[in-house]
Amino acid sequence: MHRTMFLWRIHATHHHITKVSVARADRTHPLEFLTLNLRPAIAMAALGASDNLIGVVIILGLTNAYTNHSNLPLESGVFGWLFNTA
Numbered sequence: 001m002h003r004t005m006f007l008w009r010i011h012a013t014h015h016h017i018t019k020v021s022v023a024r025a026d027r028t029h030p031l032e033f034l035t036l037n038l039r040p041a042i043a044m045a046a047l048g049a050s051d052n053l054i055g056v057v058i059i060l061g062l063t064n065a066y067t068n069h070s071n072l073p074l075e076s077g078v079f080g081w082l083f084n085t086a
Contacts, residue, residue, distance in 0.1 A: 001032070025069035037061070 001011035013029045026033070040061065041054050049057075064083055067074065076083075 022066050022070050025066050 001007045010029045010032050014027055014032070017027055028036075037058055040057055044054050044057060
């Protein structure tokens with residue numbers, strides 16, 4: 001989202017916040033929200049994943065996003081090897 005002008009203009013909405021918090025984690029452009037949530041769901045469905053698994057992956061992704069924006073002094077440890085962390 002930071003590398004091309006088109007994607008940056010969509011993502012820039014998220015960077016207009018002045019103080020990061022869980023309440024502001026969802027401040028995104030609607031296209032970005034749909035892309036971040038539908039892209040993995042469509043890919044997993046195409047690979048034959050069950051609806052339950054797709055739901056769990058989306059919930060884990062949202063939990064990760066909220067945790068990254070929580071301003072808590074957390075260490076990512078092994079989790080950081082697999083997922084994008086703050």
